[in-house]
Amino acid sequence: MKLNYEHFQAAHCENGVTTSLLQNVGVHQITEPLAFGIGAGLFFVYIPLIKINNGPAIAFRTLPGLVFNRTCKALDIPVVRKKFSSKQKAQSYLDQCLADGHPVGCQVGVYYLPYFPKEYRFHFNAHNLIVYGKEGDNYLISDPVMETVTTMTSYELERVRFAKGALAPKGQLYYPKEGRPVTDEQIRRAIKKGIAKNVNNMLHIPGPIAGVDGIKFIAKRIKNWRDKLGLKTAGLYLAQLVRMQEEIGTGGGGFRYIYGAFLQQAHAYLPNDDLLEISNTFTQAGDLWRSAAVQASGIYKGRIGSQEDFNQMSEYLFEIAEIEKQAFTSLSKITWKP
Amino acid sequence: MKKEDVPQDLSSLGKITKEVCYATDENGKYTTQLSKGWDVKITALDAAWDDIALRVEQARQKVLNNEASPLLFFMEKALMDISILAGYTGFWKWQISRHLKPGVFKVLSDKKLQRYAEVFNVSIADLKNMSVNET
Numbered sequence: 001m002k003l004n005y006e007h008f009q010a011a012h013c014e015n016g017v018t019t020s021l022l023q024n025v026g027v028h029q030i031t032e033p034l035a036f037g038i039g040a041g042l043f044f045v046y047i048p049l050i051k052i053n054n055g056p057a058i059a060f061r062t063l064p065g066l067v068f069n070r071t072c073k074a075l076d077i078p079v080v081r082k083k084f085s086s087k088q089k090a091q092s093y094l095d096q097c098l099a100d101g102h103p104v105g106c107q108v109g110v111y112y113l114p115y116f117p118k119e120y121r122f123h124f125n126a127h128n129l130i131v132y133g134k135e136g137d138n139y140l141i142s143d144p145v146m147e148t149v150t151t152m153t154s155y156e157l158e159r160v161r162f163a164k165g166a167l168a169p170k171g172q173l174y175y176p177k178e179g180r181p182v183t184d185e186q187i188r189r190a191i192k193k194g195i196a197k198n199v200n201n202m203l204h205i206p207g208p209i210a211g212v213d214g215i216k217f218i219a220k221r222i223k224n225w226r227d228k229l230g231l232k233t234a235g236l237y238l239a240q241l242v243r244m245q246e247e248i249g250t251g252g253g254g255f256r257y258i259y260g261a262f263l264q265q266a267h268a269y270l271p272n273d274d275l276l277e278i279s280n281t282f283t284q285a286g287d288l289w290r291s292a293a294v295q296a297s298g299i300y301k302g303r304i305g306s307q308e309d310f311n312q313m314s315e316y317l318f319e320i321a322e323i324e325k326q327a328f329t330s331l332s333k334i335t336w337k338p
Numbered sequence: 339m340k341k342e343d344v345p346q347d348l349s350s351l352g353k354i355t356k357e358v359c360y361a362t363d364e365n366g367k368y369t370t371q372l373s374k375g376w377d378v379k380i381t382a383l384d385a386a387w388d389d390i391a392l393r394v395e396q397a398r399q400k401v402l403n404n405e406a407s408p409l410l411f412f413m414e415k416a417l418m419d420i421s422i423l424a425g426y427t428g429f430w431k432w433q434i435s436r437h438l439k440p441g442v443f444k445v446l447s448d449k450k451l452q453r454y455a456e457v458f459n460v461s462i463a464d465l466k467n468m469s470v471n472e473t
Contacts, residue, residue, distance in 0.1 A: 011358040011370070033360070033368070053386065053417065054393075111417070117350040119383055123422050147355045147372075164425025165418075239385040246379045248357055257339060257360040261368035283362060287339055290378075297378040300385045 002133035005103045007142045007149045012061070012253030013128040015041065016144020017105040018068045020130055024103055025179025027075060029187055037262030038074050038190045039067030040197035042255050045210045046218040052166065053122055055240030058218070060255050062201065064107060064126035064167065068174060070197070074190035075182050081174040087158055090171030094131060097175065103132040103142075107172040109163020115143070115150045120248065125167040131157070145248050184269060191266045192336060198259075199332040202324065212325045219317035226310045235300035238313070242293045242300075256286030256324075274334050281327040285320055292316035341371045349375025349383075390417060401468055407443030408468040409434070412458040415470070426457045 005024060010016025010032045018035040036042070043062045050057040061067075065081070072079045084090035097104045109125040110116060133140035138151040152160070161171045202211040209217055218241075225234035246252050263279035295313050298304040341361040351357070352374035359373045397414040400406040413423055424431045429450075436442045437450075451462045458465065 009358055011360060054389065055386075115354070117354055119350045119387065121417075123417055145355070145357065165422035168425060236385060236389055239382040242378060242382040243386065246376065247383065248351060254339070254359055257368070260362075261360045264368050279368075280366070283339070290339065293378050293382075297381055301381055 001098060002135065002140060003098065003101060003103050005130075005132040005142065008144060009147055010144040011258060012036070012041075012255070013144050014061075014064060014067045014126075015039075015253070015258070017128040017130055018071050020142065020144065021068075021103060021105055021176055022071070022075070022077065025077070025176045027077070027179070027182045029182060029184070030071075030075075031265060033258050033262035033265050034187070034191070035067060035071050036255070036258045037198070037266060038187075038194035039069075039071040040194045040201060041067045042198055042259045043201055043211070044214045046214050046221075047209060048221070052124075053240070055237055058241055058244045060245055061253075064128070065174075068105065070194070071190070072176055074193050075186055077180060077182075078177040079174060080177045082172065083169075084171035087162055087171065090161060090173075091154065091158065094173060095134065097173070098131065098134055102175045103130050105130055105174045106157075106161055107169035107174075108160035109165070109169065110160075111163060112156065112159045114152060114156050115146070123163070123165045125163050125165060125169055131173075188269050191269060195266075195331050195334075199328045202328045203332070212321050212328070215317055215321035215324065219314045219321065222317065223310055223314045226305070226307055231299075231305050234310070235302070235305070238296035239300040242296050245289060245293060254286055256282050256289055260286065270336060272334060272336065274330065278327050278330050281323060281330070285323045285327065288316060288320045288323065292320065341369060344371040344373050345376040345378075346374045347377040347380060349380045351375060390414070398468065401440075404440050407438050407440045408465060409438050409443060409454060411468050412454070412460070412465065416458060423457070427453045429453070 008016060008020040008023065010019060015032045015036045018039065019030050019032050022030045022035070041061050043059065045059050047057040069079060082093065084093065094104060106129055107125070108127050108129060109123065110127045111121050111123050113121065113127070129141055129143040131139050132142055137154050139154065139157050141150045141152055143150060161169055163169060205211050208214070225237060229237065246254070260279045260282035263275045263282065267275040292313060295309070295316060299309055299313070339361045341363050344359045344361050356372035356374055358370050360368055361371050363369050394411065394414045397406065397411040401408050401411050420431050420434050423434055437446060448462060451465055455462050455465045460470065464470070
């Protein structure tokens with residue numbers, strides 16, 4: 001059985017699943033940047049106490065599941081999301097969804113994903129993909145980071161849906177319960193709401209580790225990494241930062257650029273020219289994140305590694321924090337014409 | 339980032355799929371561009387795998403020196419920590435900490451060893467001898 005479904009490749013998995021599932025129920029206006037912006041996906045958090053793959057926990061985007069939930073909620077699309085304790089029940093529920101004609105988003109672990117290259121297999125459990133059919137024992141899979149569709153046997157799919165460890169998916173699946181046409185007015189409202197939420201997340205979350213403050217926090221720490229951790233571990237931590245920032249299967253997607261694209265697309269609905277200017281600021285932030293990554297790579301490749309190089313790395317992040325603070329402050333000050 | 343600056347350094351993923359990147363065109367308008375990979379990302383991944391290889395080797399030495407049970411070796415090899423292993427085997431974390439001691443490991447029942455062997459995809463004999471069948 002194969003549902004009428006068109007594969008969509010995206011820069012980031014959850015944006016891709018959200019966009020694809022919504023398009024599929026008739027929300028034709030939705031694009032990856034709109035889903036990311038309406039879902040207030042941009043974020044930064046550094047949790048020094050938690051280790052992932054022997055490196056610090058750093059995230060450049062909001063918690064898994066929120067982009068889909070927030071976007072659907074903002075557009076008044078009811079959502080079904082389920083977790084399972086039994087593998088059999090998880091599979092039969094999935095089969096029922098397919099029989100009812102719903103392509104389904106699944107949260108999975110990447111470690112056992114058969115079509116990923118070995119180098120990319122880590123115990124990372126917040127990857128998202130769509131199951132859109134079943135032929136014999138093979139599930140038809142649309143993974144938004146891949147150019148083309150793929151398949152998994154029922155055993156392979158079960159293994160990734162029941163991956164263990166942090167953020168264990170527990171067979172989690174989700175889909176829009178029903179399709180409803182969405183008006184441009186609804187999109188306008190959703191954009192404003194998404195921006196407000198993102199401003200709040202980046203500027204006003206209390207505590208030092210999240211949002212713009214979190215970028216400053218890690219910037220301060222990085223200065224001391226060389227002395228505190230030694231050059232080798234400090235290099236590995238920086239490699240982790242880069243992987244979380246850029247790499248598929250961990251987070252990735254150049255989120256600052258996607259947010260820049262979001263603001264441009266938002267301008268088509270809400271023609272306030274400040275949006276275009278702030279979009280440029282995010283492009284600038286994205287470029288600086290990439291410069292910082294190049295600096296980090298110099299250190300983990302062992303090409304550079306003096307305290308001066310760590311100070312420079314730290315300076316990049318302070319500069320980014322300042323730029324993003326300015327960008328979100330400008331966003332918070334926009335007065336929308338009625 | 340400008341569209342023409344989107345890096346095209348072939349990565350192991352790039353051989354399987356290209357990745358979508360958002361970048362600006364000549365008018366500053368955002369569009370998408372496919373990338374085969376980026377050297378900075380590729381080497382970050384290499385650094386992580388070099389570290390894993392080192393940890394596996396250190397674990398092997400510890401087992402040979404009778405400082406840890408072979409579970410440590412297989413755990414590092416599977417990129418797991420105690421809590422992930424607890425998730426996959428159904429043992430409690432404190433039980434796994436005990437099983438990591440060579441003395442305790444030696445007297446584990448075959449039934450318990452089987453649970454580990456399944457997760458690491460080896461036989462009980464291989465588990466004890468620290469031998470790996472690379473497939």
